[in-house]
Each structure stands twice: as C-alpha cells, then as structure tokens.
Amino acid sequence: MWVVTRRDTGEFVGDCGLTPQQVEGVTDVEVGYHVRAGQQGHGFATEAAAACHAYARDVLGVPRLIAIIHPDNVPSQRVAEKIGLAFERDATSRDGDPVRIHTTAF
Numbered sequence: 001m002w003v004v005t006r007r008d009t010g011e012f013v014g015d016c017g018l019t020p021q022q023v024e025g026v027t028d029v030e031v032g033y034h035v036r037a038g039q040q041g042h043g044f045a046t047e048a049a050a051a052c053h054a055y056a057r058d059v060l061g062v063p064r065l066i067a068i069i070h071p072d073n074v075p076s077q078r079v080a081e082k083i084g085l086a087f088e089r090d091a092t093s094r095d096g097d098p099v100r101i102h103t104t105a106f
C-alpha cells in the first residue's frame with residue numbers, strides 16, 4: 001500500500017495500493033483503499049485507486065484486477081465502479097464473511 005497525501009496541504013489522507021489476495025482458492029491482485037474520515041467525499045479514493053489501476057495494467061501487466069468489498073460498503077463499491085471494476089460475483093472471504101468481488105480484465 002502507498003501513502004496518500006494531499007498535494008495542496010501535504011496532509012495525510014490514507015493509503016491505497018495493490019496486494020495479492022486469495023478468494024475461494026484463487027489468487028488475484030487487489031486494489032485496496034482507505035481514506036481518513038475527515039478527508040472523505042473529495043474523490044481522493046477514486047483518484048488514488050485509478051492510479052493503482054493504471055499501474056497494475058501498464059507497469060505490472062497483471063491479467064486482471066479485483067476489489068473485495070463487504071456488501072454493505074456502498075462507498076467502496078462506488079469507487080470500484082468508477083475506476084472500471086464491474087461487479088462479478090458474491091463470495092466468502094477467508095474469514096467466512098460475505099464479500100462482493102468486482103473485477104476488470106486487461
């Protein structure tokens with residue numbers, strides 16, 4: 001995960017990055033993002049996740065990118081949709097929790 005900071009103020013915003021994740025026996029690269037409560041709603045997660053999407057495609061050359069999201073987490077699902085990851089399926093995490101898998105193939 002990379003640190004995300006504001007260019008205008010230098011404030012710490014959160015983190016965003018790419019990690020290998022296993023879901024139901026299959027490992028894919030996931031884009032993950034976290035934005036501090038006071039910095040949410042300014043498009044920072046979408047901007048950072050879009051940059052990670054481009055890095056995964058253009059630099060790492062991975063065949064596909066996923067996001068693993070709790071079904072109740074509407075903001076996170078919107079971020080995934082806005083960077084081009086479409087809903088693929090409902091699944092179960094390694095902890096036994098319900099998750100939604102969003103994906104894009106490159």
Ligand SMILES: CC(C)(COP(=O)(O)OP(=O)(O)OC[C@H]1O[C@@H](n2cnc3c(N)ncnc32)[C@H](O)[C@@H]1OP(=O)(O)O)[C@@H](O)C(=O)NCCC(=O)NCCS
Nearest residue numbers: 033034035040041042043044045046068069074075076078
């Ligand atoms: C998910 C998260 C990263 C979004 O960060 P953010 O910087 O506020 O996101 P953006 O400003 O880029 O907004 C993305 C979309 O979510 C929507 N959104 C933000 N907060 C929302 C809320 N409470 N309810 C519904 N939609 C919401 C925004 O309106 C935007 O969609 P739109 O363009 O259609 O309006 C942030 O809420 C967060 O850190 N949550 C806790 C950690 C987390 O859940 N991480 C993801 C784990 S899978």
